[in-house]
Amino acid sequence: MAYNAPLDDMAFALQSVAGLPKLQGLEAFENYDPDLITPILDEANKLARDVLAPLNQPGDAHGAVLTDEGVKAAPGFAEAYAQFRDGGWMGLSAPEEWGGQGLPKALALAVMEMFHSANMAFGLCPMLSFGAIEALLAHGTDAQKQTYLPNLVSGTWTGTMNLTEPQAGSDVGALKTKAVPQEDGSYAISGQKIYITWGDHDVAENIIHLVLARLPDAPAGSRGVSLFLVPKFLVKEDGSLGERNGVKCIGLEKKMGIHASPTCVMEYEDATGWLIGQENKGLACMFTMMNSARLNVGLEGVAVGEAAYQAAFDYAQERKQGKAQGVDGPAPILHHADVRRTLTTMRARVAAARAICYACGVAADLAEAAPDESTRASAKLREDLLTPIAKAWSTDMGVDVASLGVQIHGGMGFMNETLAAQLYRDARIAPIYEGxxxxxxxxxxxxxxxxxxxxxxxxxxxxxxxxxxxxxxxxxxxxxxxxxxxxxxxxxxxxxxxxxxxxxxxxxxxxxxxxxxxxxxxxxxxxxxxxxxxxxxxxxxxxxxxxxxxxxxxxxxxxxxxxxxxxxxxxxxxxxxxxxxxxxxxxxxx
Amino acid sequence: MAYNAPLDDMAFALQSVAGLPKLQGLEAFENYDPDLITPILDEANKLARDVLAPLNQPGDAHGAVLTDEGVKAAPGFAEAYAQFRDGGWMGLSAPEEWGGQGLPKALALAVMEMFHSANMAFGLCPMLSFGAIEALLAHGTDAQKQTYLPNLVSGTWTGTMNLTEPQAGSDVGALKTKAVPQEDGSYAISGQKIYITWGDHDVAENIIHLVLARLPDAPAGSRGVSLFLVPKFLVKEDGSLGERNGVKCIGLEKKMGIHASPTCVMEYEDATGWLIGQENKGLACMFTMMNSARLNVGLEGVAVGEAAYQAAFDYAQERKQGKAQGVDGPAPILHHADVRRTLTTMRARVAAARAICYACGVAADLAEAAPDESTRASAKLREDLLTPIAKAWSTDMGVDVASLGVQIHGGMGFMNETLAAQLYRDARIAPIYEGxxxxxxxxxxxxxxxxxxxxxxxxxxxxxxxxxxxxxxxxxxxxxxxxxxxxxxxxxxxxxxxxxxxxxxxxxxxxxxxxxxxxxxxxxxxxxxxxxxxxxxxxxxxxxxxxxxxxxxxxxxxxxxxxxxxxxxxxxxxxxxxxxxxxxxxxxxx
CATH class of the missing domain: 1.20.1410 (I/LWEQ domain)
Structure with missing residues (x-):
């Protein structure tokens, strides 16, 4: 009953539907060769199937825990993260300059889909790091890149996005966290952030928080918001870790799902931070992270849908009820036309959402890496158009398909011990967060x-x-x-x-x-x-x-x-x- | 943020849509007067709003518990059940002959909708008693009716339906529980039943189990299934309770929702039972219970949808995000067009499902009580047609609407402390059980x-x-x-x-x-x-x-x-x- 990636479907979606061949031969992707697709997906599937999937239901039952020393991840998650990190998965699509492999983001999406399918709570940790890497690449100074990118790209450190405050959810401009300029060029950050995914944990050495805050003289609303980088441990000149910064997790939310993903209330008390990009232009920087995150959340919808489909298909093969033509004795429910319709509904919708997300990824790659301006511009338009669709359509689909997965399981689907029930609970967050x-x-x-x-x-x-x-x-x-x-x-x-x-x-x-x-x-x-x-x-x-x-x-x-x-x-x-x-x-x- | 029944909508749906006036003046409903609708719905709303709703979230958090003395209901449930019983709610639509009030089932449906909206886990207990009363009225002997009906109708005892076994879910005919005829005319019942709602508890003195089992010489499949009545405590000649019967709860399922409704694994070991109806005709008797239960489960979809709508509407009035024309400062999200669309979607679908269920109830009343055969026959056809639609359409709606309710709440909707999250979990069982x-x-x-x-x-x-x-x-x-x-x-x-x-x-x-x-x-x-x-x-x-x-x-x-x-x-x-x-x-x- 374990997850096993639909490798043929994924490779076909990348190559023959989403347009991955358009990236072949581009200078930015000189490392990329279509012959790499199969071995990379194969290897990712091993991590997803053999390491992450077995931790999914135990992680749901145990959850992350807040202790006096900070947040402890669910049992096994630190070891699994080490395998993820050592496999070099974090840097798959990051530039070689910063230790990455310089491969297309679209390929990294397919890899992340597997990790989310196997264990969505785990997948959220690297997903947030991706956003931090994107923001630094786009808006960081050279010095900031040199200090933070190599360890983020290698997965040695992880990243977070700190946007939401109790009164500032969808309306980010209503946030109140303060950033006071200091003489050394840093800023003192104070305030409270909520719903911070993997905001604290013990699976990596350091955590790089990207925090939206407001300068003392900033205009009201979203035009007065700036982005700051606040490391959990300050980084010394030589790159080693220094003292603990003034930021900590003061509470974990009790959620309906993704229990193994710590959702933190973060308190900043004169924490040392550095401006990313320009003052009062934080919203633009945030959208760099958000666009990456929105596509990745859409992919979570695909992933949870795929996992729900696989669990339902397996159950339909095993569970016997009623009779069917050509079957002696009780027949697997897979033989009933209505069950086949439900499974086909699930599969077709997952496949459609996967194609939308991968195509959005290819557009994002082209928007950055195409040699001519006009191709970049039209790819950017495509990426912009598909991003909200990838996010919303795929995550609504994820909820619906997870619900159908419960239905296929009958009474068993309503039991906590059933993966289908967990997926129904996990899936529900994706239409909500990242917008x-x-x-x-x-x-x-x-x-x-x-x-x-x-x-x-x-x-x-x-x-x-x-x-x-x-x-x-x-x-x-x-x-x-x-x-x-x-x-x-x-x-x-x-x-x-x-x-x-x-x-x-x-x-x-x-x-x-x-x-x-x-x-x-x-x-x-x-x-x-x-x-x-x-x-x-x-x-x-x-x-x-x-x-x-x-x-x-x-x-x-x-x-x-x-x-x-x-x-x-x-x-x-x-x-x-x-x-x-x-x-x-x-x-x-x- | 408490539940408060939409009394105007309900009365209007009964009177002007579902056709309750058709029942006026019928001999069977001589007690019924349309002037009763408002005071009855009003009084039911008090119990729902003031007693049952406040127990809903605590009941979810605590759940029912299996102890050495049997199942203990969640805190407060026994007292709430006593109020329900003393209010005479169980017998609202039962014949006066057995202590009921002889009012239309359609009116009892509206009452039950409130109880389910306020606390679906609670509502399941009387819902199963209804099924047992229906089965006894239709198929019991006079002696059986005299022994069991008065206490079931008064709510002093409760009823259950015991159909499912591990290998026999949708395919009831695959069941294996044995019934061996005894010399005194009783039967010795042995076997295991699963998913038995309120199969054991401490909120009433006795529990009357209606159990499908198979006689030693019965034909295979559904044609060899008979229905038996098995009381938890045997009833003496004088009507007082005698010794404990050979039936007990040996496990409670750990479910995704309706935590305060004990879902029991029941073990029958030479339990004393009595045949209801004819040998090997148990399926017909079961359908008497099932038809009542199916309509009532459809009503649960309506109820949970209504509760989700109310919670979402309240939240949308309170939660402020963004700006709106004519509002100073942050505006309640109710002002955003997309939120209003979502709320209207919820409300329209709930209203449609309510009308379908109530109309099905009126048809059921007419099918029994219309004076002329042809009206009874056409009403029966209508009841039969609407029952599967009431069950399936309303419960799918309940899940969708509960999901939309979570969405309106944003991040808060994913938190365990939020009613919306509970409703999303509770709602999911209704498309599964009772077929x-x-x-x-x-x-x-x-x-x-x-x-x-x-x-x-x-x-x-x-x-x-x-x-x-x-x-x-x-x-x-x-x-x-x-x-x-x-x-x-x-x-x-x-x-x-x-x-x-x-x-x-x-x-x-x-x-x-x-x-x-x-x-x-x-x-x-x-x-x-x-x-x-x-x-x-x-x-x-x-x-x-x-x-x-x-x-x-x-x-x-x-x-x-x-x-x-x-x-x-x-x-x-x-x-x-x-x-x-x-x-x-x-x-x-x-």
Whole structure:
């Protein structure tokens, strides 16, 4: 019943769907060779399957613990982290200059997917380090990079993101933590941060906190927020660890899931920190971390969905109830059509979300590493467009699929000892953190759609229509039917996009924002369907079973999801009228 | 932040939507007077709000405990049960002959909804007693009724349903518990039952177990199953309690939710039992209990959805993040359009499910109590049709709505101390027990649709179309738009129904069963939309705010749910092809 990565699906998604070949031959990825994919994924799967997965349920039962000496990770986690670190996994996509392997982020995503599938609570620790590395690479000074990057990239130290305060969640600009400039160029940081993932622990020597705070004379709101680096242990000139900084964990949240991931209340008391980037430009730096983190959280949705699918599939093979044609005695429930439908629903949605996340990763790689400016710019637009979809669509999917996984298990799925129950609890955080899915939807229709006047979505829609055309051109009747559904889906998304752009231009944007979540859901469905269709077309050259599987998943998704697209436009364009026009009667507000 | 029943909504749903007036003046309900509705619901709300709700989160944290003396309920539950019992709530809809109040079941449903909303773990105890009362009323001998019914109806004793064994879940016919006839006419029952809700406890003097078991010479499978009554304490001739019977709880399941509801492993060792109904006809008796229980489980979905909605609405009023027009400083998140959409989604779906469940209850009342045979028969058809929809559609809704409730709470929703998190965990059992929702879907397309050659659904569709016509006839532009959506929905459901009836006639029923869950979802949406439309039409005579609310909920549901109906037919009729035709590639089975 252990997790085992779907290596063929992952490699195929990277190569034939997400566009990893576009990175081949680029100077930034001179280390990258497609022959590396299989051995790297293979090796990561060993760590995921053999080391991380066995710790998942014990970690859930035990959790992390706050002691007088700080937070102790759940049993076995420190040893597992050492194996992760020694395997060089942290630096897979980091620049060689800082000790990394200079491979594409998209490949690192596939690796992280396995770690999250096997043990989401564990995977959160490196996920936050990635964000810290990204922020330092983008905004750190040379000296800061030299001091912190090598140990972060090697995994010797870990990183955190400190944004939230009790009164400042989605509205980061409401934060109150103070940063007072000191004579030596450092800042004294004081305040309290909540919901800090892996904010303290004993699995690495040092922890590099990236902390949003406010200078004494800073303007109000988000324009007065700056980013600071605050190490748990101060780092001496020679790079060795010095004294303990004025930051500590003063409480652990009691959560519904991811128990082995310590969620800390962090107290800063005149802690020594250094400015990252410019004063009052912390929000831009934060978005560097956040974009990386948002894609990675989307990937958690994929990962937990995959884990739920595998657990459900295994259970459906083992559990016997009722009869089936061609089976003597009680039949495995896998033989019941309704169970097969549920499993197919899970698998198709996981595959679609995986493709969206990997494609977002390839776009992020191209946005940084493409040799020509125009390719970088268009890749950046693609990355920006797909990031909120990858985050929100994949994590909503993760919750739904984990719930279906419980359902397949019947009564057993409701028992604590069952992995399916843990996944249902773990999955629920992903639509919330790194920007709630509602915030993602607002980001999509605001910055990403309205902010580009719809340009990035129009380019995306052109590709969706090209995919439909290529499927139609095969003359394979099943692919032609899928192509029709995809074209209808694209048309629905185009209508909704045009309406949304127009609505966002009006002075009262509530009508637009009232449809944002439904718009994001439709966009994810259509773009997900586009990738599944691409997969089915590309798989025509693969062996029979693999080809049949891709075709079945694309066909199922087309008939059950894409077919609903035309009927969902009115829910976006008109669904908001009913409650906006009756807010007094419904909510007691104007 | 406490639960407070939506008394106006409930009374309106009973009177103006579900058809409670049809029961007025019937001989069986001579005690019933519509003026009773308000005082009864009011009084039930006091128990729910003031006694049961405050025990909900402590009960979750503490749970029930197995001791040497048997199961101890969570602190306060015995006292709360005494108040429930003394209030006469158990016998609300039981015949006066046995100490009940002879009121409609539909009214008792509304009362039970409150108890489940306030404390689902508590509500399960009377819910199981209802099932036992129903089974005894329908299948017990006069002597059995006299011995057990008065104390069950008064709530002095409680009842249980003992069906499941480790190898016999959905496939009840696979059970192995033995019943050996004794010379005195009793039977010696031996075996193990699992997942027995409130199988043991200390909140009542005696527990009446209804147990499925197999006679020594019984045929294999479900045709060899008989129902037995096994009291925890044997009842003496004079009605007083005698010695302890050979049945005990030997373990409590560790569950994801409903911690205060003891889920017992029950061991029967030569326990003394009595046959209920005829030998080998236990399944028919079980369905008497199950039908009552299925509707009541559907109601749990409504109840947990309502509780989640209330908690989310309260939080959205209190939590301040970001800005809103007309609000100084940080605005309550209720002002954000996306939050309002989420709340409206929750409320509309809860209202639709409530109407379905109450209407099913009225049908059950009419099926028993209507004076003429033909009304009884058509009401029975309606009850049969709505029962699987009430169970599955409402409980899937409960899970979704509880999840949305967590989302509204943001990070706080993931914390154990938050009611929203408990509701998300509690809600998850309802799609599983009393027949998984997959089983409900098979029941719907099998017995209920195919078994009546579509008659009951055709009558229902006629009413849906009549509702659309009545909405159109108002000439109110909003109602006319809703009517159009409802008519399209009805047409889609009619197409799907015709296809399903044809597919069920084919020798290979897998194609039909592969679409059963999607068919049930569509049926629930259309019938739910029909009731919401009825409510909006009926509310035209009510005061402005109430009228506006009903119209807003119906309008929102029409644009966001009914509008998707036409696009969902192909998911029912063709969605199965992709995985049935590729089972080898997807699942490794033919």
């Amino acid at each position: 709630t899915n509602g915030i993602q939807a607002i980001d999509l229709v605001g910055r990403k759609l309205s902010g580009t006047n719809g340009e990035s979505m129009r380019v995306m829609l052109g590709e969706v229509e090209a995919t439909a055309a290529s499927a139609r051109a095969t003359n394979d009747p099943q692919l032609v039917q899928i192509a029709d559904r995809l074209r209808e889906g694209a048309e629905a998304l185009r209508q909704a996009t045009d309406w949304m752009l127009e609505a966002m231009k009006q002075r009262d944007q509530d009508k637009a924002l009232a449809g944002a979540t439904a718009y994001l859901a439709l966009a994810g469905d259509v773009i997900g369907g586009h990738f599944l269709t691409q997969a089915a077309v590309s798989a025509r050259g693969e062996e029979g079973g693999f080809r049949a599987r891709q075709l079945a998943l694309a066909g199922f998704f087309a008939e059950t999801v894409l077919a609903t697209a035309p009927g969902r436009v009115s829910g976006i364009t008109q669904g908001g009228d009913s409650f906006l026009d009756n807010s007094e009667a419904l909510f007691g507000i104007a | 998984t929702n997959g089983i409900q879907a098979i029941d719907l397309v099998g017995r209920k649709l195919s078994g009546t050659n579509g008659e009951s659904m055709r009558v229902m569709l006629g009413e849906v179309e009549a509702t659309a016509a009545s909405a159109r006839a108002t000439n109110d532009p909003q109602l006319v738009q809703i009517a159009d959506r409802l008519r399209e929905g009805a047409e889609a459901l009619r197409q799907a129904t015709d296809w399903m009836l044809e597919a069920m006639k084919q020798r290979d029923q897998d194609k039909a069963l592969a679409g059963a869950t999607a068919y049930l979802a569509l049926a629930g949406d259309v019938i739910g939309g029909h009731f919401l439309t009825q409510a909006a039409v009926s509310a035209r005579g009510e005061e402005g705010g109430f009228r506006a609310r009903q119209l807003a909920l119906a309008g929102f549901f029409a644009e966001t749910v009914l509008a998707t109906a036409p696009g969902r037919v192909s998911g029912i009729t063709q969605g199965g092809d992709s995985f049935l035709d590729n089972s080898e590639a997807l699942f490794g089975i033919a």
